[in-house]
Amino acid sequence: MLERLEAQAIQADAVDGIGFGELGLGGNIVRALKELGAESPFPIQAATIPVVLEGRDVLGRGRTGSGKTIAFGAPTVERLMQLWAEQQRDVENGPDGRRKRQMGRAPRALILAPTRELALQIDRTVQPIAQSVGLFTTQVYGGVPQARQVGALRRGVDIVIGTPGRIEDLLAQGHLDLSDIRITVLDEADHMCDLGFLEPVQRILRETRDGGQKLLFSATLDTGVAALVEEFLVDPAVHEVAGEDQASGTxxxxxxxxxxxxxxxxxxxxxxxxxxxxxxxxxxxxxxxxxxxxxxxxxxxxxxxxxxxxxxxxxxxxxxxxxxxxxxxxxxxxxxxxxxxxxxxxxxxxxxxxxxxxxxxxxxxxxxxxxxxxxxxxxxxxxxxxxxxxxxxxxxxxxxxxxxxxxxxxxxxxxxxAAPVEAAAAEASDADAEQSADAEPVASAAE
The missing domain is CATH 3.40.50.300 (P-loop containing nucleotide triphosphate hydrolases)
Incomplete structure (x- = not known):
């Protein structure tokens, strides 16, 4: 099924001279990216940011370190602001025009990662971008007490970044409501499937708002992702970075x-x-x-x-x-x-x-x-x-x-x-759960 999806490849030299603002991101977000060390977009970012802002589903492939976190994080924040403006929600604004936090507000974006390390690193990139426009993020993952995570959800957040196991736990306990999720991101979707999270991810996605936007990003796109793509993505834009295999000159x-x-x-x-x-x-x-x-x-x-x-x-x-x-x-x-x-x-x-x-x-x-x-x-x-x-x-x-x-x-x-680039400009993708001879059971090793 994935072979029938034709990928649009983008060459690195095709984005020379293009800025984040030209891709459709607002001034606050562009400034936040600059503070993170991202002066100009990497190829995968230039390819996918405009189509995310159009509201399309996206299937993106770029090797580790190609900038996938900014590729989905920045346009997700911008898209939430667009949707909020369009819907004219009855929410009081702060004195600087930014949206104030509403107690108990249900999140509107969900970013799923296979491991807690990856969830934390995604948040380190996405959080300052979200804060630049007055939005809030929180991390939801296992291996730690859940009280702080529940407290953040009660105060109200816009973007939840987490792992499938703890997210399902909080859903079952009634602490997390996904009914207003407009954008869902799966980072390292293939690895999510490798770890046995296919069915939990499917259950989580079915809890989100009907018709919500879905973004799947991964370093590899194989048949393990096919079930998710077939059920949840509608006419996705498929992008990959040309020549970005591991045999490249870098x-x-x-x-x-x-x-x-x-x-x-x-x-x-x-x-x-x-x-x-x-x-x-x-x-x-x-x-x-x-x-x-x-x-x-x-x-x-x-x-x-x-x-x-x-x-x-x-x-x-x-x-x-x-x-x-x-x-x-x-x-x-x-x-x-x-x-x-x-x-x-x-x-x-x-x-x-x-x-x-x-x-x-x-x-x-x-x-x-x-x-x-x-x-x-x-x-x-x-x-x-x-x-x-x-x-x-x-x-x-x-x-x-x-x-x-x-x-x-x-x-x-x-x-x-070659050319020094600040760490945050690179994609913060991804920790792997142990698949070694002494690995723990799948879910606990991953989370």
Missing amino acids: IEHRVFVIDNRDKRDIVAQLADRDGKTLVFSRTRAFAEDLTEHLEDAGVRAVALHGDLNQSRRTRNLQQLTSGRVDVLVATDVAARGIHVDDIDLVIQADAPDEYKTYLHRSGRTGRAGRTGRVVTLIPRNRQRRMNELLDRAEIEVDFEDVRLGDELLFDLGPVEV
Whole structure:
């Protein structure tokens, strides 16, 4: 069914010289975007913002880091203001003409994300845009007490950003009313389906206002999204960014064939460098083991995985963001949505099992016009499977036989960035729930 939807591809050079105001966004929102570091639109933003403002359903594909959060966040805020003006609601305005918060007001926009990390990062981008025109957002996700979330809903919000499990909980308890939702966004729709959230998402969407606008954004659009598109999207505008695959010039891919017994030492050798490094492991136990090994080798590192509570995960991520540590060792909880500016090396200590995971891990580097490297370590008996995975990902790379201490391992210094872009200008998409051998049950791992 998705193959019958013809995508309109937009080239990066097609948006040169175009500003956000020319796409139809108001002055306050344009100024808010500038304060976030977004001076001019990325291709996916230029392609989709005008059609969102027209009220059309949208199916958008752009790789991780291509700017999807602003692509749906900014026009959602602008569209809410348009709808509010058209409907002439009986709501008192503040002295500056902005809409005042009405106690208990039902939300009018819903943004669904597969994980709490992604929901938080989306809110960090959307909230200042919404505040610039007097609208309010709140985050609704599991893993934390719900009292603060319920309190925000009682005070009245315009945009709810959350994960399916907690949203269904609050719906069942009567704390959340979706009957006035005019715009619904699904970020990482394919991953939502991969995590087993297809039916919860369908139930949630059926609670929203009939005829409401639906926006689906994802780095990949495969058959897992087909049921959602077929049921909920009406004549969608389909957009993708031409040439934005992971094999593009912004990311250098390398595969090192190694002896498995040397893996920890090779990771330490690769990570002992200037610049931020993200290391992926398959299991939580190996993530902790690698972190300890790196610390013993004199490389500052922290771990990120599902056994850590939310505050610890946030704190460890912040240590990498601030530069207090150089290396983050993560399971696939970090494969989407964890946006850390200027990660220039991704090391896959454990190769992924599917090509989509490879693409999303790779998307942690080379973001927003920067360049980066992805190095995958595999044992000799894994070469055939790795070849098949790379073929599916449409990435061409020669395998290199590497031994501990080889000069090649010292040749991965920091990569020069193309054109520095503030972090918030990049899409804040997306954290992944663990799909590893030690993963928790789907819903609890994701939320």
